[in-house]
Amino acid sequence: MRTGLLQGPRGLPASTRESLAALEQAAAEAAARGARLLVTDEMFLTGYALGDAVAEVAEPAGGPAARHIAGIAARHAVAIVHGYPELDGDRVHNAARLTGPDGSVLADYRKTHLFGDYERSVFTPGDRPLVQATLDGVRIGLLICYDVEFPEAVRAHALAGTELLVVPTALMRPYEFVPETLLPVRAFENGMYIAYVNRCGPEGDYDFVGGSCLAGPDGVVRARAGAGPELLVADVDLDLLRTTREQNPYLTDRRPELYGSLAARRTAR
Template sequence: MRTALLQSSGRPGSVVENLKVLDEAAGRAAAHGAGLLVTPELFLTGYAIGDGLARLAEPADGEAADAIAETAARHGLAVAYGYPERTSDAAVFNSVQLVAADGTRLANYRKTHLYGPFERAHFTPGERQVVQAELDGLTVGLMICYDVEFPENVRAHALAGTDLLLVPTAQPHPFEFVAESLVPVRAFENQLYVAYVNRVGLEGEFEFVGLSTLAGPDGVARVRAGRAEELLLADADPGFLAASREANPYLADRRPGLYGSLV
């Protein structure tokens, strides 16, 4: 499946403008044959906007979700977008929602591992580790930024059959090594594709470093962004994934009986 990675910080604080940016990117991605567009973490609102996160938060079926569903259906491609999710009990989660090419909402994931005092001050942590959906013959999993840095998280997805793991992120300096080194290793050791899609530029106290990538199960980046806004395209090939899993015995050679001390 051709996957488009939208490396952009959009227009922090403006949902209306970010919907326009997403719509334009979806049009370009679809024109290049993409079946899926992935945005960064909290793309809908911006990341470092303080109390604006709670003010702009919406339910998973809110007005912005409807607008994105319409965008997906009009351009004929699935969209995974990061946003602050408000629930009926007024909790706010750092979430990512996957919408199908016909506008159907397929899956919604809430970030389980909040990074630093900023996120812990503004969000409630999610409690569901593995969230998946079927898309164009692939099992697609959802995760957000810091979550991918915990090997247990990605291994849980591998054991649950995830083929393509989508990771909207807001990765700041000086942690470039996560995009450059850790993400390809996660893809290799778990035999899946990882689409890691970052923000860019200065935003509040953060300097987001870009370097978005789609890493394959061989640990090789299929595409790698620089540090500017960019729309990247790369393929998650189910045939290559099957061959790689056949050749690499990591999951088959596990000895779970030895791992009790991990939990």
């Protein structure tokens, strides 16, 4: 399955309307290049560095922006994963939605591991660690940014059959080692593809590093962006995935009876 990774922003979005216009253009380009899935970065619709104003721009999961994106997906016959702030009553979640190429809702995910004081002050963490959907025969899982840095979260997806893990991201300096080093290892040790789609450039107090990538189950990066706005397109090969899983014994050689201590909240000293 050919997958598009939209690294942005292409100029800091001043409004959700501008983000939607950029998404329309990217969806058309990705579809023309044969993509069936297009993935955006974390908080794509509104920008990340919003402070307390995040509640003012947040929308319900099925709000106007989501309906507009459903139209984009259907017009270009391409599935879309978009990051956004989700309003749920008086709570705001850092969320991502997978919309199918016919405009239908395939999956909704809320970030479970919040990073830093800012996120913990404005977002409520999600409580569903495993969200999946199937597109064109590929089992897709969703995480957001910091989530993928927890090996337990990714391993849970591997054990549940996720073949392509999609990760909208807002990774800032000085954490370049995450896309450069950690992501290929995560893909290899779990026998899956990981599409890691980052923001880029300065925004508020942050400087996002870019470096979006599609890492394969053999630990090889199929495509990697630079530091600026870019639309990558690369293939998810299920034949390679199956062969790699047959050759890599990590999942079959596990001994879960030894891992009970992993459920502990913290390590005893």
